Amino acid sequence: MSIRFDILWNYKDLFIRGIWITLGLTIVGYTCGVLLGLLFGLGRLSKKKWVHYPCKWYIDFFRGTPLLVQILLIHLAVIPTIFGHSLGFFVSGAIALMLNCSAYSAEIFRAGIQSLDKGQMEAARSLGMPHGLAMKQIILPQAFRRMVPPLGNELIALLKDSSLVTVIAATDILYAAKVVAGASFRVWEPYILAAILYLMLTWVCTKIIAYVEKRFSTSYVPSKRPKAFSFSRTISDGR
Amino acid sequence: MIKVEGLVKSYGELEVLKGIDYEVKEKEVICVIGASGSGKSTFLRCINLLEEITDGSVYIEDVKVNDPKTDINQIRTDVGMVFQQFNLFPHMNVLSNITISPIKIRKMPEKEAEELAYELLKKVGLSDKAMNYPEQLSGGQMQRVAIARALAMKPKVMLFDEPTSALDPEMVKEVLDVMKQLAKEGMTMIVVTHEMGFAREVADRVVFIDGGYLVEEGTPEEIFSNPKNERTKAFLGKIL
Numbered sequence: 001m002s003i004r005f006d007i008l009w010n011y012k013d014l015f016i017r018g019i020w021i022t023l024g025l026t027i028v029g030y031t032c033g034v035l036l037g038l039l040f041g042l043g044r045l046s047k048k049k050w051v052h053y054p055c056k057w058y059i060d061f062f063r064g065t066p067l068l069v070q071i072l073l074i075h076l077a078v079i080p081t082i083f084g085h086s087l088g089f090f091v092s093g094a095i096a097l098m099l100n101c102s103a104y105s106a107e108i109f110r111a112g113i114q115s116l117d118k119g120q121m122e123a124a125r126s127l128g129m130p131h132g133l134a135m136k137q138i139i140l141p142q143a144f145r146r147m148v149p150p151l152g153n154e155l156i157a158l159l160k161d162s163s164l165v166t167v168i169a170a171t172d173i174l175y176a177a178k179v180v181a182g183a184s185f186r187v188w189e190p191y192i193l194a195a196i197l198y199l200m201l202t203w204v205c206t207k208i209i210a211y212v213e214k215r216f217s218t219s220y221v222p223s224k225r226p227k228a229f230s231f232s233r234t235i236s237d238g239r
Numbered sequence: 240m241i242k243v244e245g246l247v248k249s250y251g252e253l254e255v256l257k258g259i260d261y262e263v264k265e266k267e268v269i270c271v272i273g274a275s276g277s278g279k280s281t282f283l284r285c286i287n288l289l290e291e292i293t294d295g296s297v298y299i300e301d302v303k304v305n306d307p308k309t310d311i312n313q314i315r316t317d318v319g320m321v322f323q324q325f326n327l328f329p330h331m332n333v334l335s336n337i338t339i340s341p342i343k344i345r346k347m348p349e350k351e352a353e354e355l356a357y358e359l360l361k362k363v364g365l366s367d368k369a370m371n372y373p374e375q376l377s378g379g380q381m382q383r384v385a386i387a388r389a390l391a392m393k394p395k396v397m398l399f400d401e402p403t404s405a406l407d408p409e410m411v412k413e414v415l416d417v418m419k420q421l422a423k424e425g426m427t428m429i430v431v432t433h434e435m436g437f438a439r440e441v442a443d444r445v446v447f448i449d450g451g452y453l454v455e456e457g458t459p460e461e462i463f464s465n466p467k468n469e470r471t472k473a474f475l476g477k478i479l
Contacts, residue, residue, distance in 0.1 A: 122289055123326035123385075127340040127392060128316035137339060141330050220330050221372045 005189050011180045018176035019197060021090070025172065026159045028094045033101025033158070034151065040102055041109030042135070055106070062103030068164050071096040075168040089170035093162070101158050108150045112143035145216045152209030156202050163198070173197050240265045240427055241286065241396060245295035248281055255281045257451035258295065263396075263429060268422045270438035270459075271431045273448040274474060279431045282448060283398050286429070287318045299396070316344060319389030323401040325381040327373040333360070333384050334369040337391045345392070352391070359387040363417050379410030383417055390421075397421065399430040435479060439463055447471045 008015070043055035062070065075092035086092070116139060124134035163174040177194035181187050218225055241263040248256040255278045263269055273279045284290040286297055288304055288311050297304040304314055328336050337359060338352040347355070360366050363383035373381055382402055389397060399418065403411045415437050422428060422441050432438060438445050438459060445462040447455045447470075455468045463479070466472045 117324075117326075119322055119324050119326040120328065123320075123322060123328070125312075126287055126289060126315055126318070126320040127389070128312045128344050129340065130312050133343060137343065138328055142328075219372075219374065221375060 003188055004186075005193070007184055007186065008180065008189055008193055011176065011183075011190075014171075014176040014179060015173065015193065015197065017171055018173035018194075019201070021170060021175075022159070022162055022172040022198075022201065025090065025093050025097055025162045025165060025170070026155075029097025029101055029162070030155055030158050032094075032098040034105045034154075036098065036102035037105030038109050040106035041113070044106060044110050045113060059103045059106050062100050063107070067096065067100050067161055068167065070100055071164055071168060074099075089165060089168045092168055093165035093170045096165070097158060097162055100161070101154060104154055104157075105151060108147050108154065109143070111150075112147040113139055115146055116143055148209075148213050148216050152205075152213065155209065156205050159202055159205060160198060240267075240300060241429075242298040243282075243286070243295070244298075246282070246285060246292065246297065247294035248278075248285055248290055249293045255451055256285070259448075259451075259453045261446065261453060261456070263427065265427055266425045267443045268426075268428045268441055269430065269444050269446060270442035271429065271446045271448060272433070272435070272438060272462075272474075277448050278451045279448045280400050283400050283429060283431050286398060287315050287320060289320075312344075316340075316392050317395045319392060319394035319397040321382070321385050321389055321397065321399045321402045323404050325373075325378070325385045325405070327381055327385055327388070329373050332370055332372050333365070333376075336373070336384060337388045340388070341391050355391060356387070359390050360384075362390075362420070363387045364413070377410060378406045379413045382406065382410075382414045386414075386417055386421075396427045396429065399428065399432070401431050401433065403432070403434055433478075435463070447474065449474065 040055045040058060043051050044059060046052050046055070071093065074096045075086070075089070079087055079092055079095075120138055120142065121134055124138040125131070129137070163172060165172055166175045166178065169175070173194050177190040180190035184190070215225065243259055243261045246256055246259040247254065259282060271279045271282065281290055285292050286299070286304070288297075292305040296306075299314060299318065302309060302314065304311070328339070331339065334353065334356050337356040338349070341347040341352040341355060342349055357366065357369065360369055363386055365380060365383055365387070368376060368380060368384070373384070376384065386397075386402075402418070403414050406414065411434070415434065418428070418430070418437070419441055430438075430442070440459075442459050444456055445459050446453060447462060447466075447468070449470050455462065455466060455471045462471065463475065466475055
């Protein structure tokens, strides 16, 4: 058996399209998912039972069932029932990833908020701030910094999990590899290429996350923060 | 000005305050003393409803604080509070720590709020720290900023919850001096403290709380030199 990567060249358009689909699904799913997750996370922290419990059930459901099952349910059952016909793999895939991501990020938001010293909320309330204002001005800006690392992990996990949309014939990276494997009767080359492409995408994400983490996880004092693109490894210590 | 009637606070089975009655008049400085776990901080925190009141009532200027119809946020703007752990907002500089509540709640123009902040910083002796962040300040400086932050709402009463207990000894005086200044200016103050020297010098009345009961109250002279209750005597005997 000889490995021949040159045969993949004929299918390059398929893979390039796959990269865009994977990226698109991940970005849409992640962005909407995180925003939705903030709502569910705050809802879960609510003292009102009729807000708390639905949010908790929602989170439990989407964390407790496989993403693969969610994708199939949404694509084959939920959307056709609501709209009468399929809206295509992209809509179904993006919605499934969004809902799944929102459940995980809701827990990240909840943990981030709960990890703050409760004196912060008390101080804000003692000044007369209503709960929502205190949350927005005092709690969330601080909690967000603690959420950067876990939210970064969630992005990478979601990028990889997006490969599951292949089952609804979404033309992502993995789908391209499967098609090529079927057409050329070769397995090593297409799947290794798929692995490399995923690795490259997650590598880029890791770099972005590392940068955001560096910006937000250090001091609150602006002058002590690392510069946007600093080539020196040490932070200026005033000497 | 502040009236506390039959105040009871319990956490489940544990009853921390067992029925406290007290009245604070305008411009009075009250020092609350007592052992750790006696309920003195809880008493203070019930006044601005940071703790839910189990039974009894608290009135501030004849408005019942623990009435569901009372807008508690409105009440709290008139009641400043200073915490043992300062609780400054670490993501804002000193100036914003002070201006955020006048701007967001009182709808004060930014310019005016900043002028007020500088005036208050001058008062607590920290004019040069306006642009610093809390993490760049010492404990004593943080607590003085916290006092300025509370004063920015122009409160009618100030509550101090062991304001010097978390400070290094050499920083206690700078905070107490600011509080003395406030007292001199006629601010109504309730101070939970272990600083007996401060209580003796500044307080109009001293309240001794023990085991959830208000055991004894009187002028500093009465409490420190001639305590009547056995428990007060025992407590003071241990610390003086």
